[in-house]
Amino acid sequence: MNVYLFIPCLVNEFLPQLGLAAVDLLERAGCRVIIPKKQRCCGQVGYNSGQWGEAAKVATTLIRELQDVTNPIIVPSASCTSMLRDRLGDLELADMDIQAWNHFRDNIFELSEFIRVYNLEEVIQPFPTLNRCAVFHASCHLLHNTNSLSVVHNLLKQVPQLRLHDEPALGACCGFGGIFSTKLPELSVKMGTRLLHRIKSAGCDTLIVGDVGCTLHLHSIAIGTGCEIQVLHYAQALTSRDTHRAVP
Amino acid sequence: MNSALKKLQAQISRVLSDEDMHLALSSSLRRVRQRMRASFSRFHDLDASRQKASNVRDRTLQKLPTLLEKFETVLVKNRVEVLYVRDAIEAQQEIVRLTKKNAVTRCISSKSMLLEELQIEHALSDSGVEVIRTDLGDRIVQLAGHRPSHVTAPCLHMSTQQISTLLNQRLGLAKSNDARTLARQLSQSLKNAFLQAELGLTGANCAIAENGYIVLIENEGNIKTLLSNAKILVTVVGIEKLVETLTDAAPILDLLPAAATGQNITAYVSFLSPAYKPSSGKRYVMLVDNGRTDAYNAKYGKSLLKCIKCGACMNVCPIYENISGMGYPSRYPGPIGILLEQYLTRQNNDGIEPHILLWLCSLCGACQEVCPVRIRLTELIIAHRSELLPHHAGTMEKMVYKSWSSMYANAGLYSFGSKILHVVTRVAPLLVTLAQKKIGWNTHGRALLSPAKSVLRKSWKKLNKRSNA
Numbered sequence: 001m002n003v004y005l006f007i008p009c010l011v012n013e014f015l016p017q018l019g020l021a022a023v024d025l026l027e028r029a030g031c032r033v034i035i036p037k038k039q040r041c042c043g044q045v046g047y048n049s050g051q052w053g054e055a056a057k058v059a060t061t062l063i064r065e066l067q068d069v070t071n072p073i074i075v076p077s078a079s080c081t082s083m084l085r086d087r088l089g090d091l092e093l094a095d096m097d098i099q100a101w102n103h104f105r106d107n108i109f110e111l112s113e114f115i116r117v118y119n120l121e122e123v124i125q126p127f128p129t130l131n132r133c134a135v136f137h138a139s140c141h142l143l144h145n146t147n148s149l150s151v152v153h154n155l156l157k158q159v160p161q162l163r164l165h166d167e168p169a170l171g172a173c174c175g176f177g178g179i180f181s182t183k184l185p186e187l188s189v190k191m192g193t194r195l196l197h198r199i200k201s202a203g204c205d206t207l208i209v210g211d212v213g214c215t216l217h218l219h220s221i222a223i224g225t226g227c228e229i230q231v232l233h234y235a236q237a238l239t240s241r242d243t244h245r246a247v248p
Numbered sequence: 249m250n251s252a253l254k255k256l257q258a259q260i261s262r263v264l265s266d267e268d269m270h271l272a273l274s275s276s277l278r279r280v281r282q283r284m285r286a287s288f289s290r291f292h293d294l295d296a297s298r299q300k301a302s303n304v305r306d307r308t309l310q311k312l313p314t315l316l317e318k319f320e321t322v323l324v325k326n327r328v329e330v331l332y333v334r335d336a337i338e339a340q341q342e343i344v345r346l347t348k349k350n351a352v353t354r355c356i357s358s359k360s361m362l363l364e365e366l367q368i369e370h371a372l373s374d375s376g377v378e379v380i381r382t383d384l385g386d387r388i389v390q391l392a393g394h395r396p397s398h399v400t401a402p403c404l405h406m407s408t409q410q411i412s413t414l415l416n417q418r419l420g421l422a423k424s425n426d427a428r429t430l431a432r433q434l435s436q437s438l439k440n441a442f443l444q445a446e447l448g449l450t451g452a453n454c455a456i457a458e459n460g461y462i463v464l465i466e467n468e469g470n471i472k473t474l475l476s477n478a479k480i481l482v483t484v485v486g487i488e489k490l491v492e493t494l495t496d497a498a499p500i501l502d503l504l505p506a507a508a509t510g511q512n513i514t515a516y517v518s519f520l521s522p523a524y525k526p527s528s529g530k531r532y533v534m535l536v537d538n539g540r541t542d543a544y545n546a547k548y549g550k551s552l553l554k555c556i557k558c559g560a561c562m563n564v565c566p567i568y569e570n571i572s573g574m575g576y577p578s579r580y581p582g583p584i585g586i587l588l589e590q591y592l593t594r595q596n597n598d599g600i601e602p603h604i605l606l607w608l609c610s611l612c613g614a615c616q617e618v619c620p621v622r623i624r625l626t627e628l629i630i631a632h633r634s635e636l637l638p639h640h641a642g643t644m645e646k647m648v649y650k651s652w653s654s655m656y657a658n659a660g661l662y663s664f665g666s667k668i669l670h671v672v673t674r675v676a677p678l679l680v681t682l683a684q685k686k687i688g689w690n691t692h693g694r695a696l697l698s699p700a701k702s703v704l705r706k707s708w709k710k711l712n713k714r715s716n717a
Contacts, residue, residue, distance in 0.1 A: 007704055007705065009656075011704060012703050012704045012705055013666070013699050013700065013703055014697055014698075014700055015700070016700045016702065016704035016707050019704040019708075020704070020707070023708075035705065035708055040657075040662060041656040043656075045652065046652065046653060047630065047634075048611060048633070049633060049637065049649070050606075050630065050633030050634040050635070050637035050638060051634075051637070051638060051641075051649045051653075052634040052638075053638065054649045054650065054652060054653035055653070057653040057654075057657045058652075058653050058656045058657055060657070061656065061657040090631075140611075140612035140613055140614070141613070143613075144612070144613035144614070144617055145613065172566040172614075173566035173610045173612035175566070175570075175610060177609070177611055177612070178610075180607060180609065180610045181689070182687045182688035182689055183253065183607040184257060184260060184607055184608070185688040185689070185691045185692055185694070186257065186260065186261055186264060186691070186692050187260050187264065187567070187570060188610075188694075189691070189692040189693055189694045190264050190692070191566060191567075191570050191610075192694070193693070194570070216697065217694070220690075220694045220695040220696070221693065221694050221695070223695040224690070224693045224694045224695035225693045
């Protein structure tokens with residue numbers, strides 16, 4: 001099956017390993033991965049900041065780029081998924097763009113949703129070993145905008161040597177929140193720091209999250225505060241792409 | 249930077265440094281959430297109940313002008329005086345006038361966020377009238393000189409130890425680590441206030457238009473005692489609290505205790521008939537607007553009036569968990585608070601314009617998932633941002649969003665911009681550090697974002713994969 005992999009802006013610029021991890025998983029599932037050449041931002045930054053006029057321009061470009069796609073479009077970010085699938089209609093778009101959007105929006109899947117909907121849990125195994133003690137943090141959009149949280153959790157349980165700590169209280173936001181993280185940085189960083197401290201006091205060395213923004217934000221705090229917690233997106237934890245720095 | 253944003257940051261900064269408060273609040277909220285979930289799980293079909301409550305609220309709001317007339321007619325027929333007040337200033341003037349007319353010097357009040365919103369107590373103290381709050385949590389924050397930090401649990405931000413010290417210092421009560429012991433002592437200390445009160449002030453959970461009843465729910469019995477002790481009774485009611493029939497109050501009474509405190513029902517539910525009169529025979533109902541009509545008529549404002557003030561949205565809010573009610577410069581805390589503040593009539597100008605408060609949300613979506621009357625809180629916060637923020641954006645900010653949209657709407661510009669970023673990162677890393685500092689990223693111990701040496705699209709090409717779309 002041909003699938004389109006949507007590359008979130010932050011993944012392209014800052015976390016290429018995360019994108020490649022998604023490619024690995026999809027290829028293990030037997031998919032032929034296509035990265036749409038001109039696909040750009042979903043418009044979330046402008047949308048969430050109330051700049052709907054500017055967001056509409058970005059969204060229009062994207063819709064026209066994706067309008068003829070009939071294959072599944074896989075998005076390795078739950079917040080981009082939610083924007084692409086549920087929120088574009090809030091913007092003032094031309095009728096033809098709305099029609100085009102309605103044409104492909106049902107083909108949009110967050111990575112773990114795709115795994116669930118196409119029953120790929122078994123074929124993508126076995127996973128490489130990850131000798132770590134980790135907490136899985138349900139990122140907000142994965143928790144509230146998809147129903148595949150348990151899929152990710154179950155997949156992580158299959159990773160050899162990965163010790164998943166059961167911390168049910170960890171449902172709270174990490175403090176990223178897009179532009180929120182720069183408008184109220186002290187609060188944003190404090191929220192992330194407090195979360196990392198809880199991971200540390202649970203005796204763990206790794207935090208596995210479910211979205212791109214959380215990965216960047218928490219990783220930057222872990223580095224900046226010298227707190228020795230490795231922050232990974234679940235796609236990285238399920239493949240061997242468990243560092244942020246290395247490039248192929 | 250915008251000075252209102254700076255003021256907001258400063259207020260938050262003060263709260264964030266208090267780790268003890270965060271620990272106390274965090275563990276209280278964990279318990280509250282567990283109780284709420286347990287209580288919700290006892291519903292046969294929770295979503296159906298929420299939908300029903302939401303429909304009732306929608307329907308009654310639709311008819312609000314008629315319901316207000318009906319309600320007033322019934323009350324007047326029963327010789328209850330009805331006062332309409334436009335804003336807090338009018339409300340304060342009316343209350344002060346009532347106390348003067350009746351030579352009142354001692355008031356007691358039950359816990360009401362509307363009394364707080366209108367700053368009634370403040371106006372009364374200024375005119376020499378003593379007000380003693382009779383709800384224990386509310387009394388504690390009164391003694392501490394704090395604002396209530398939560399709509400149903402005013403002293404949620406304080407630890408038992410702090411409360412014990414406060415009660416010892418202010419009322420001479422024996423110190424204790426046991427919350428029950430403290431509650432018993434504090435309750436006893438209120439006895440005289442009840443006996444000597446000339447005027448009692450309460451809010452209302454619902455007001456029923458067809459029969460003029462007022463519904464009040466509570467756990468401590470202080471409202472019940474207040475109602476039977478106060479010689480004059482004044483009830484303040486936000487106009488949005490009207491429902492049409494007694495049956496309409498049922499879904500609210502069903503969900504409110506579950507969402508607020510995780511109870512099936514509160515210990516006391518009072519239905520106050522319009523025929524009821526306190527011993528002096530004088531009873532007043534004050535119907536309050538204070539910006540509610542503006543919300544009612546606004547594009548995104550009406551559904552906010554569905555709110556039943558249960559506090560569930562703040563109980564699950566990660567921002568609230570980190571800054572408590574003390575971090576919000578709004579009259580109500582939490583997600584609903586930052587939205588309502590956009591409409592409530594502004595009283596004093598503290599330099600923090602309401603639209604800035606819309607940033608007190610990381611858009612996690614927990615609140616709208618839990619709201620018992622299904623207010624789409626997260627979506628409404630974004631919608632209000634879209635309505636208000638573009639007008640308030642500075643030149644610099646406008647330029648940033650304009651360049652963002654131009655760049656992402658144009659593939660050529662994008663790859664050019666991306667290349668520039670990488671060149672700048674290589675030859676002038678300091679510039680990147682400063683730019684990120686300027687926008688607020690690498691501050692407070694969050695490290696710089698360093699762009700990948702090779703962006704994903706480039707690596708992908710190198711890997712010789714087909715990438716034709």
